[in-house]
Amino acid sequence: MNRRQITLITTFCAAILLIGVVVGGLTLGEERLSTNLDIRNASPSLEHPFGTDHLGRDMLTRTLKGLTVSIGVGVIAAAASAAIALVLGMLAATMGKAVDAAISWLIDLFLGVPHLVALILISFTLGGGLKGVVAGIALTHWPSLARIIRAEVMQLRSAEYVQISRRLGKSRWWVASRHILPHLFPQLLVGLVLLFPHAILHEASISFLGFGLSPHQPAIGIILSESMRYLTSGMWWLAFFPGISLLIIVRAFDTLGDNLRLLTDPHRAHQ
């Protein structure tokens, strides 16, 4: 088996895993989450592979639902961030030196504050909750992708066929929609997928700290934050399984993005 076949297979596996988690999270019934004090604080078993919590809720179900919430929030926030990156990257590349300088300055400004601190500030501004997390992640994660898009657009603009189109008197919009956007699409897609892991990790972190979703929307960060209270009691499964599931999901998204980049990058096609 050669490298490219392995890449394709791992991409496929990562995608299946992610789809499986989301489908599981959406279809698993609420009945496994109902309070059942008879089976509370049970360690992992065949019936409850991830154990149960202090209310007797099945941790596997909670984890899957929590991951689904986190993936959902992460994907929405990453998409918003990618949209910001696309707009600013294209503006920087096409609107002249002054705009370019202003946007590069803005990028420096946003990279200057540690992500988590910025997330806390933005989440505080919006009074916490879902919109705080989404806005926070969207507003903090765009700079690197914006730089990539800017560089890509700059390169495309100097390409000969674009130059010719412009001399033929095609409008900016025509050039942008016919020549630039289609070529940008693979980069944008890869950039978006590579934003997912960061977005999900940051969503989990900010929820863990108590700024994110409310305890009524049990995202994975909240489950882990709750587990902290039971650490000293030896109930290791409360923190272990949700955390490692989060790790696997983030890693799967990362693999997916990296592989997509390898598969779409013509320079790496022969490796």
Add this chain to the structure above:
Amino acid sequence: MPTQTKSKPILEVEELSISFAQYTSGLRQSSLKVIADLSVSVCPGEIVAVVGSSGSGKSLLAHAILGILPGNAAISGSIRFAGQKLTAEYQEAIRGREIALIPQSVNYLDPLMQVGKQVRNAAKIARGSSPDRAAARKIQREAFARYNLAPEVERLLPFQLSGGMARRVLVATALVSSARLVIADEPTPGLDDAAVRETLGCFRELADQGRGVLLITHDIETALEIADRIAVFYAGTTVEVAPVQDFSGGGEALRHPYTKALWRSLPKNDFAPIPGFQPHPNALPEGCLFQPRCPMATPECTAGRPEMRAVREGMVRCIHAS
């Protein structure tokens, strides 16, 4: 100029092929043969030039002899050094001691190390396991003095050298190695006339010390000035090996149609370009590699690859040559 020496060759390359693994379309892996059935030999005290167009993979010949090809390269054929077959272990043992490389450009020097130190390192390795600082320094200073490099040059970094200085430093690494075979890979491009002449003088000097020099170049005029024998490289193989004297007049003494055409294409001769292009390694023609561009081609030329055979004082890969 000494003609072909009668001594035993220091280097004999026979039927050397080098191919690379790569992905062609989709998921298929295939191998691309960049050098095919190349044969050439070098005797002590002799300069042999391998001449071919730029970017045709000639440098790989040097890398194959030194055993520093990249991991995805596969080679076949035989390379002998002083009569002994060059295996990977043997290559590792004699690299830098018996065989020295003079690379193309200043990029081949460590950008963050003073050039004097790099030459001293070469001297130390050439002298085996007991590196003596003072002795290495002495050897390096002598080499620098010989190539008109001021003493303060040894403390410069590569980016501070001029093109000519860089070339002399590179040649110095070969001089201090006391190697019996020196391989120079495109040593002249980007140099002005004086620097070219100076560099070529260095090679003659190395050869006159009894070393064999293999000069790999795309510049046939330079090669003609300095070499004793010329090996003409076309589409991944040698089509002719000829003594330098055969390159004269209208090229009547030359054996291969490509060599003749190449000779006539020089500005000082007819300046007549050869029609067509060299084939890409993954789209080689049937039979003789030069046949699609050859004015003398006959139907037999497409039948099979011609073998290398001796004609007069040289070798040729053409069924019509006499």
Add this chain to the structure above:
Amino acid sequence: MGLVPFILKKLLRMAALLIALCILSFWLVSYSPLDPVQAYVGADMTRVSSEQSEMIAEYWGLNKPPLERFLHWGSAVLHGDLGTSMIFRRPVAEVIGERFMASLALMSTAWLLSGVLGFALGAVAGMKQGTWADRLIKWYCFTLASTPAFWLGLLLVMVFAVWLGWFPVGLGVPAGKLADDVTLANRIYHLILPALTLSILGVANVALHTRQKLVDVLASDYILFARARGEKGLQLFWRHGLRNVALPAVTIQFASISELIGGTVLAEQVFSYPGLGQATVQAGLRSDVPLLLGIVIFSALLVFVGNLAADIIYRVVDPRIRKGESA
């Protein structure tokens, strides 16, 4: 450009960015629906009458229009006065200074440890490119990059503090001890687990970067020539690899202070370590606006200083830039 004009230019840019950051952050928090008065009073909002609440607002200047408040705050900041923390009831600068000293011990330990370890791992992986050692190190680094910092902290607490009982579960100093009785050994003892958490995570970035750089160096023409001269193995690394890879590694480590601060916030929360990170979370959760603003600006300052240090080191150490200018 000489070094001094270069630094001046960078400082000027940094000052402009900091000013913009002040404006932006102040504007952001002024729109927060969370009531700062509540932060001052604490949870017992029901016991406070509306008059009292207004008096508090008056005292903190909360009832004035945002612009006026900003000018007031901004001019104070310019004089080095970041205001008074509502939850600590002490000047923000003092709180930040004290908390930062605690965090500094944690961050610098983690920074050094992860830098050294990461460089070593990256160097091994790069030299052994394509072997199982390389694959293992790469796999480890990629997995670390996907690991939530707080979860790693939780794991370490479970294993080393709860199961093995080697370390305390939390707090920067032993509970119930007077500040004067706390010894250096106490502090170090409480520092180990959070520092370990941050070090383990910090390794990934510098290791992967060093590996990539070393792979590039090993594929370079000068390594090819060095091999042609008979150099091999470790000799190649000591002579050519190290000197060409060390500088980028140091630079990347300086430039990664932003991530280190993020990790510190999480680690301090997990280990209840009373540092700047914990203060950030408290300030955010309890709407302590002056402290939150102070921390945002201070953390940005740290990041800028880290980046500036990276730039300066590059210019001072890299002979291509250093000698290129004097020549």
